[in-house]
Amino acid sequence: MDVLFIHNNFPGQFVHMAQAFAQRPGVRVFAVGSPTARPRQGVMLARYPMPKAPPKPGHPLVERFTSDVVRGELAGAAMQRLRREAGCDPALVVGHSGWGETLFARDIFPAAKQVVYSEFFYNYRNSDVGFDPEFPDGGLRTAARIRTKNAGMLTALAAADMGLSPTEWQKRQHPDFLWDRIQVAHDGVDVNAAAPHPDAQFRPAGVDRTFTRHDEIITFVNRQLEPYRGYHVFMRALPEIMAKRPNAQVLIVGGDGVAYGRAAPAGTTWKETYLDEVRGRIDMSRVHFLGQVPKPDFLALLQISSCHVYLTYPFVLSWSLLEAMAAGCLIVGSDTAPVREAIVDGVNGRLVDFFDVVALAETVARTLAERDALGAMRRAARQTALATYDLRVCLTRQMALLDGLLGAQSALEAARPALVPVT
Incomplete structure (x- = not known):
């Protein structure tokens, strides 16, 4: 049996599914x-150029x-090349619908069987666009741009047997007539690597100090420091947080x-x-911008x-x-x-x-003051990660969904007329 994955930055979210199939005889x-x-x-x-x-x-x-x-x-040309040169004849195709690669x-x-x-x-409403009044949404022109932006994804879903969304909220961002077609199965995280470590230490590059769990550490992590991930709100809360927690x-x-x-202004x-x-x-001596850090450093940062x-x-x-949940962090998050x-x-x-700078500062300061008494909250965060987001749990669900499709396909093969691929 052949299985084909399509992702511009493969393996992306498909790393564990691809590995699981590759290990099957x-x-x-x-x-x-x-x-x-x-x-x-x-x-x-097979890469496409x-x-x-x-x-235009x-x-x-x-x-x-x-x-x-x-x-x-x-x-599509890369798929045809795989079929021509390697005899690729997939029973299952799993692809990301976000860039058009699955269209054909x-x-x-x-x-x-096709899964996107x-x-x-x-x-345009009840989502990211227009959420932040600091960045006006642009009115009808923006609404029209967003509507047409979905054209490729809708076309891909129309041709698919199943959609996969990582969270229920992401599924329900799609039109409701597609909900029955989309299953929820998160990609999962490595809860063994991201785990509490009472003796963890972290010495950031360029900082002449080693931090441990005995220090009072506020962490803020994102791929890029930008408004979508609340960087502006966090920075505006810092003066009050640092005044309360010297x-x-x-x-x-x-x-x-x-x-x-x-993008930011030019x-x-x-x-x-x-x-x-x-x-x-x-106090800039207590604020450390670390840039993007290697994964081991990121995990150590969570542990302290x-x-x-x-x-x-x-x-x-x-x-x-x-x-962060898997590492047992005390988390203050946005109510989104x-x-x-x-x-x-x-x-x-x-x-x-999300927008309440005063509440954010007060909640972070209170959490720091109470941290020794919040062991149950730390344990509950990790337990949620273990029960819901452990990649082994998530992979089991993903594979069960894909195997279910393949099983349904096998049952229908005898009765289905032959389908001729477009060349």
Whole structure:
């Protein structure tokens, strides 16, 4: 049996599923990805080239769909190459729908069961766009752009047998007529690597000090320091937090770029923009910007954290929050829908209104003051991670869903007329 994964940055979210199939006797695993895709043992990878110049759409509002179609064609050519050169004939195709790569998979492999990873469906209301009044949404033009931005994902889902979303909230961002087609199965995190360690130590590069759990440490982690992940709110709360907690050290992890949302004004970064707002009101000797750190350093940072702050717009939930839970961190999070799916206020963490700088400062300071009495909250956070987000638990569910599709396919094969692929 052949299985094909499609992801521009393979393996991406498919790393554990691909490995699980590769370990099965008699299963060949193939993958299609862009030049950034990375080879994995037991997987035959075909990369497609990126276009030398972005395509020119006929209308500005279909720019994203035009790009998706171009990627779909390039990925489709890579699929045909795998079929021609390696005899790839998948019973199952699993692909990420976010960049257009799966658009024509059904036409190339019509007999295969098709699964699309439905990570995020864009909405003009009750989602990330327009959530933050500091960044006006742009009105009808923005609404139209977002609606057409979903065209590729809708086309992919229409041709799929199943969608996979990592959280219930992400599933329900899709139109309700698609909910029955989309299953919820998180990717999971390594709860053995992200685990409490009473003797953990962390010595950041460029900081002449080693931190332990005996220190009072506030941690804030994101891929990039930007408004989508509440960096501006966190920085505005820092003066009051640091005034209330004169021994606290603040460790901030994240790059200077943008992963989501709009870029900072020309010549600036969001990091510097919001640091400049408070620079004269905080003790910079106690604030440490660490940039992007290696995974072992990130895990050690979680293990010595006294209070971990996680803020986000209504958007994709970060793996870093779940790893912080697995590490038994005391978490203060934003009271936004994705976070509420993982954190129950007062049970396995504390929640505050995303925009309430005063409440954030008070809650972080109170959590630090009470940290020795909050062992039950730490344990509850880890227990949630073990029960719901352990990658072994999640992989078992993912594989059961995929095997269920394959089983249904086998039962129908005898009665189904032969399907001819498009060449």
